[in-house]
Amino acid sequence: MTARNCLKVRAVRAEQGGGVCVYAFFLFGADINRIADISRIRRDDNELKGFQRREIRDHVKQITAFLDSGPVLFPNAIILALSPTIEFSRSRGRPPGESSEVGETGTLSIPIYPEGRRAAWIVDGQQRSLALGAAKNQTIAVPVIGFVSDAVETQREQFILVNKVRPLPTTLINELLPEVSVLLPRDLAAKQLPSALCEALNTDPNSPFHGLIKRESDRAGIVTDTALIETMKSSLKTAAGALGQFRQNGTGNDTAAMYDLLLLYWDAVRDTFPNAWGRPPTESRLMHSAGIRAMGALMDTLMLRVDTAPDKAAAIRGRLAEIAPHCRWTEGNWEGLGFAWNEIQSTSQHITKLTDHLLHLERDLARAAK
Template structure:
């Protein structure tokens, strides 16, 4: 197969959306999808996020292959592709019927056929279906496709998140992708973007105690950390809630005008660095060996950040106040051994359930409040 001058030509309908973005609708054989389109897997290269697609779900792909090979089948689910500006569209000639709603043009779309790694299209939605279509014996099923022209990865990620918003897309995958998208997002996704970005910063910053300790969706093999990004994101979300969230002071207005993300990041680094220093025997170990690194421990210590920072922010030496606060409760904590006094839980019985997180958070917050009171 030559990579020069070879094209897949299909009949298509062309319209425009957004800021003059060309959008095409067309059909092609399922076996042709992987001839023109790449699957952009999510990975990291020297800290830079690449791609956006999750890993292949083999059981899902196999079940689709079995369905496709079961006989004549109806398969109307549209694939969504991001197309390079190199695609060429030629309008068809002919008269337009009177009274026709003029929202699109018909014609032919030419898409370059190239080797893997150089293709002119990327699958935004439908990667599992595309893999199944490529492997099925019945590879002549006409598949509907919607493609939008997009030379930049950010737009592709944006569409991937929005298209998959109502589907069971892994939370961790969305968490890692959100900071890379600058487009206007639905309110629920926009609310998750800032905590996800702060989580990213904590994982990358050499000054952060979490550097390279956070598990991301792009991690492979031995690169995986010990703290789930979901737990850290959820903890930060609580710290951002007004009026008692310690990070809420760094944002003003309902839409976040005057946002001071640097101030939030500094606060998180300062607090969690003291947590690491206070519990060195529990820091950086797998959750099976340390409940501090467990998602429950991260959520609990994240909840404790708010009352401790309330005092620390009014102190002339905030870090010293944090150290004093954590030093007072340290003898009562059971992250790697022992039994939690007043709760009756062995250290490794703490789980990521709402009840356990809530009860242990309340226990430590009450303990912190009682020990912080001046002796009479």
Template sequence: MKGPKVTVRALRTRQGPDVEVYAFFLPGDQVTQVADISRLRRGEGSLEGFQRKEIRAHVSEIAEFLSQGPVLFPNAIILALSPQVRFKSARGPAGENGDVRSGELLIPIRPEGQRAAWIVDGQQRSLALARAGQAHLQVPVVAFVSDEVETQRAQFILVNKAKPLSSRLIDELLPSMSMALPKSLKPRQFPSALCTALTESPDSPLHDLIKRESQGDGARGVITDSGLTRAIAANLRPAGALGAYDPESGADAAFQALCIYWAAVRDVFPDAWGRSPEESRLMHSAGIQAMGALMDPIWTRADASADPAAEVAAALSRIAPRCRWTEGEWEGLGWAWNDVQATSKHIKGLSEHLLKLDRELSRPAR
């Protein structure tokens, strides 16, 4: 093979109708040097390529993660290789698995648009690796030999059609992770950890009431963890009830504040507590998030008082007669109790209504 090339140690096997498949490693910054990105576009009367546009925010986030220092990044890139690549088998017997041979794979290095490989899966990761200059990071690559766009498109669709991980599963896993996380996941870790503590601690008023992804369909909980996690995340904003607490030194204090508040909710609304969302909108995701929003002003006042628990209970007791969790109609909203759904309109409307009631009923008498 004449001209510049990349030589890597590789394993070769065959799949399907005698298609060669390789597994090897490449330095992170070399992936885009040997492989083109076949962008989806309309040519003269035909569809060309298959790859989506670059998602700059996603690429930047991955590059930032990679630039933190030594990181674990075992995500394989999938390439389609031109038949022009060459494989030299290592000498000696094939070993126990005769269907897999080791050797050297030679990939020509050519200008962009004429390269001997195309990225089928891992476009954003490949661009981020190049941008971060990760020459030292050996990236796993799985490649098959085919220069037919139809075959490449079929593999692209098969790889990307799988359902992404559910947000609830990610949130449940986050508290157990101590390694460096991408920027978009880091803010979700603390509220997820607090949700886990409220679920598992026997001292929590929400103990055994929260449904987690890991529990399956037979779980006893009635509160969906995603709604509670969003409520806690809102409380953790700088102006929120828990804004002064940080994951390192304030986790216990934040947990105690949540326990005091939700214990008061339980005690003030006993008929609506612990029932299914179909029977009580207090246990519904909309109700949990609206009551979470109400925690901000109530806890801000209570935290400065001599008896925070009593202050929270008093504030909730003032609005309780006007709440319609299990029957009746919300006065001022025109919604029947079971009209409330987990939509942005209903969550925002119910939250604003409860906050308004708290402002009006908490004013000192003149």
């Protein structure tokens, strides 16, 4: 590297996580976007790329207005993932007496490459970095923490963990979860398998949900991934759940069996309600998050009831056919529920009432058939 194609800063280097180099230094706000790219979440040929959400313009404008308001204190650190192409030269001389030996000082050299090929990626602070780039004062000293890794999996892991306590879009975290292998907090770990199954349902051409699920990387779908993920998460909680029966603690999960069951059940739902399937939630409450959650809860009951049937697919379709005349997904009023079809909303109260109504309806029909 030459002085003309790299940025040199004074830095402190330490190690974490089994030998990963971590650097602490300051940059002028304008320099962050010279050395770092924003890796936005997207899909190329169904392969997940990047991890950052879209720019929040109002948020960026608010930060920029604050930065332009006069001399400001801006101690919030930007977190960068640094390419191994960076170089660090340790300072010569002995450290001061009785100094802490946590880190060592030196000069960090970061190559300056064109956008899209830069030697750093923003893990936390993309809205702040965009605002700093737009601010009138381009010489605001910004604290930066950088760790060396060009592995997108590590960057995603750090992105999720750093932003766990902040209001990131749930759909963004949901889509990223299957792509990381780090030990996650319990609530996130519980969503990891359902999110992977959700992605399979969305990308499999043989799935009734093919192309219908709205994910952070593709907002064209009509079914929220959160509704499906919460449904599967609930089914996985106990061995009595339709999916939970295939969960094997310590020996791995039979995810193939889980996925086959999901296809069997939701294929039957699609074919039972063809006029309600695949339509926007404003036209069909079956595709609404309340409808997905309620029908997902019904899956556990129905799959348990047909467990011994020689032809489970036919048995499920038979049970759904008995329930279908009592459902009001696209018009009319739900008898015994007290709601018009389009009055059902994504509130816990409405989801619970619709779920209980379907479960009671199924149980009453099953008793009458005996």
